[in-house]
Amino acid sequence: MCGIVAYIGNKDPKPIIIGGLHRLEYRGYDSAGILVCNNSEYQLTKITGKVNALSKMLETKPNIAPHLGIGHTRWATHGIPNDKNAHPHYSNSGKLYMVHNGIIENYDSLKMELINRGYSFYSDTDSEVLVNLIEEIKVKENVKLHKAVQLALNQVVGAYGIVVCDTFNPKELIVARLGSPLAIGLGESSFYVGSDATPFLDHTRKVVYLEDNEMAVLSKNGKINIKNIISDEPIHPYIEELQWSLNSIQKGGYRHFMLKEIHEQPKAISDTLRGRLLVDKGTIQINSINEYKEKFLNAKRIVFVACGTSWHASLVGEYLFEYFIRIPVEVEYASEFRYRDPIIEKDDIVICISQSGETADTLAALKIAKEKGAFIYGICNVVGSSISRETHSGIYTHAGPEIGVASTKAFSTQITVLILIALKLAELKKTFDSRQLHDYQAELSQIPGKIEQLIKTSSSIDEIAKNYSDSQNCIYLGRGFNFPVALEGALKLKEISYIHAEGYPAAEMKHGPIALIDKNMPVVVIATKKTNYEKVVSNIQEIKSREGKIIAIVSEGDETVAKLANHVIEIPNVSECFTPILATIPLQLLSYQIAINRGCNVDQPRNLAKSVTVE
Numbered sequence: 001m002c003g004i005v006a007y008i009g010n011k012d013p014k015p016i017i018i019g020g021l022h023r024l025e026y027r028g029y030d031s032a033g034i035l036v037c038n039n040s041e042y043q044l045t046k047i048t049g050k051v052n053a054l055s056k057m058l059e060t061k062p063n064i065a066p067h068l069g070i071g072h073t074r075w076a077t078h079g080i081p082n083d084k085n086a087h088p089h090y091s092n093s094g095k096l097y098m099v100h101n102g103i104i105e106n107y108d109s110l111k112m113e114l115i116n117r118g119y120s121f122y123s124d125t126d127s128e129v130l131v132n133l134i135e136e137i138k139v140k141e142n143v144k145l146h147k148a149v150q151l152a153l154n155q156v157v158g159a160y161g162i163v164v165c166d167t168f169n170p171k172e173l174i175v176a177r178l179g180s181p182l183a184i185g186l187g188e189s190s191f192y193v194g195s196d197a198t199p200f201l202d203h204t205r206k207v208v209y210l211e212d213n214e215m216a217v218l219s220k221n222g223k224i225n226i227k228n229i230i231s232d233e234p235i236h237p238y239i240e241e242l243q244w245s246l247n248s249i250q251k252g253g254y255r256h257f258m259l260k261e262i263h264e265q266p267k268a269i270s271d272t273l274r275g276r277l278l279v280d281k282g283t284i285q286i287n288s289i290n291e292y293k294e295k296f297l298n299a300k301r302i303v304f305v306a307c308g309t310s311w312h313a314s315l316v317g318e319y320l321f322e323y324f325i326r327i328p329v330e331v332e333y334a335s336e337f338r339y340r341d342p343i344i345e346k347d348d349i350v351i352c353i354s355q356s357g358e359t360a361d362t363l364a365a366l367k368i369a370k371e372k373g374a375f376i377y378g379i380c381n382v383v384g385s386s387i388s389r390e391t392h393s394g395i396y397t398h399a400g401p402e403i404g405v406a407s408t409k410a411f412s413t414q415i416t417v418l419i420l421i422a423l424k425l426a427e428l429k430k431t432f433d434s435r436q437l438h439d440y441q442a443e444l445s446q447i448p449g450k451i452e453q454l455i456k457t458s459s460s461i462d463e464i465a466k467n468y469s470d471s472q473n474c475i476y477l478g479r480g481f482n483f484p485v486a487l488e489g490a491l492k493l494k495e496i497s498y499i500h501a502e503g504y505p506a507a508e509m510k511h512g513p514i515a516l517i518d519k520n521m522p523v524v525v526i527a528t529k530k531t532n533y534e535k536v537v538s539n540i541q542e543i544k545s546r547e548g549k550i551i552a553i554v555s556e557g558d559e560t561v562a563k564l565a566n567h568v569i570e571i572p573n574v575s576e577c578f579t580p581i582l583a584t585i586p587l588q589l590l591s592y593q594i595a596i597n598r599g600c601n602v603d604q605p606r607n608l609a610k611s612v613t614v615e
């Protein structure tokens with residue numbers, strides 16, 4: 001949560017930082033701020049609201065020809081969103097400025113100590129405590145800024161990504177990380193800093209990702225020094241060359257990132273399959289599975305750990321793994337798993353799924369499972385993310401950057417990866433014969449084309465959405481492979497349209513939720529053909545008898561449900577294990593359209609942030 005951008009060099013930092021903050025707004029957007037300075041002056045601008053408001057306010061200020069700047073877009077943790085709690089924060093002397101992402105857990109005791117030493121505080125944030133602690137140490141110990149930062153961080157409990165500068169000596173930026181990502185872009189005698197690399201993609205492709213417990217001193221003369229915060233050991237920077245295209249982080253003519261990302265799914269899934277699904281050879285190639293083949297073959301149990309949409313994908317994984325490889329699977333909320341002293345046995349494999357690879361609860365759960373001796377496998381989208389680096393092995397989804405807060409292509413590519421793994425393990429464990437596996441492989445290769453077709457013929461969804469844009473509640477039902485899709489459909493609707501929505505296994509209706517059904521209740525039912533179809537049709541009858549409004553996702557050519565439902569949306573006929581990918585698409589579009597009709601900001605829904613790096 002929270003986005004950080006900073007720059008030191010010969011260019012004007014303002015457009016770099018404002019442009020960068022726009023790209024990081026997915027991380028938080030309740031307030032924003034920027035500090036710029038030159039050798040003799042500095043200028044602080046902070047505002048409640050989005051980066052656009054900050055940019056407008058900045059235009060009213062005189063240009064001081066700065067060469068250094070730090071900026072921040074905030075997702076509030078300590079202190080409500082307002083101007084004074086917005087970052088950058090400054091020390092009592094007014095010399096040191098800092099932007100911070102993360103939470104200083106022991107800020108209260110540190111604050112009391114600082115108050116006892118005469119410090120005062122203008123904000124309610126934990127971050128203001130840290131910048132003053134740095135100042136206190138700098139003065140008391142008479143050390144350079146980087147040393148004061150290091151000593152202060154050794155007293156801190158919690159998580160941070162920070163950039164600190166001294167406006168009275170603006171020759172360097174001090175950057176440090178523990179638990180909150182930071183990327184450093186290397187320019188011509190200049191440095192860019194971002195919570196990820198997107199802010200500086202159009203300035204440089206050379207990037208150094210800081211590891212946990214590392215700090216860097218970035219000097220105006222182009223020098224970079226990295227060291228370990230605890231051991232003080234110098235670290236040689238590992239420079240990576242970014243491969244992302246600028247198009248992938250722009251809206252590309254779409255009204256919203258979410259819509260663009262929904263439409264990108266055929267390509268994203270093709271990218272996930274590329275080089276892995278080898279239909280001609282009748283096999284699937286996943287290096288990380290081949291390398292740890294024995295572990296997977298000997299696994300007694302697989303435990304999925306994830307949050308939100310990635311947790312829903314994990315549930316699909318449970319159905320897939322049970323079906324294809326007959327192995328016991330458990331699906332855990334990372335936030336529960338981490339605090340439960342979970343039982344991890346030898347020969348358990350823990351699979352962590354995360355789009356961002358930075359979700360704090362998933363990362364913490366991963367570390368606990370690792371300590372307990374499990375083999376940890378990661379499924380991430382963001383290359384080089386914390387989770388992908390902490391796992392023993394893993395696979396990337398290759399969905400490309402997902403900017404819309406609501407996950408869309410991340411979900412469908414996670415399921416695609418899970419299908420690939422399930423098919424690969426079925427091949428290795430010989431739970432299916434090669435003919436059957438080849439048929440599944442061939443069918444999987446057709447999925448991107450089918451999604452493309454489905455999206456092209458989805459205009460009826462806009463009409464359906466009109467009927468339900470004023471609804472207060474909505475129920476989603478599905479069974480088997482499509483129960484997780486019902487959960488995901490409900491999450492999509494509530495997070496971007498603020499309509500209360502719940503997903504249930506269809507048969508659970510009669511155990512309580514059916515009491516909610518009346519003529520005002522829309523019920524979205526995934527009623528595709530095969531297992532349980534007749535049972536879901538009975539559930540639809542039960543809803544109809546109680547005058548609920550039925551929106552059914554059905555297999556192409558279905559006539560039975562069409563007679564019962566108020567609206568039907570057809571998806572192509574595919575094997576049941578592939579339906580979650582296809583059935584999800586109309587639900588994404590339906591939520592999107594309802595949210596648009598309600599005038600909601602779909603890319604930046606209230607109270608949310610894309611990457612949840614706090615507990």
Ligand code: M6R
Pocket residue numbers: 307308309310311353354355356357358359362405406407408491492495610611612
């Ligand atoms: O980056 P992750 O996949 O770990 O994120 C987990 C959840 O925060 C995320 O899936 C969230 O639920 C979605 N953005 C909802 O659309």
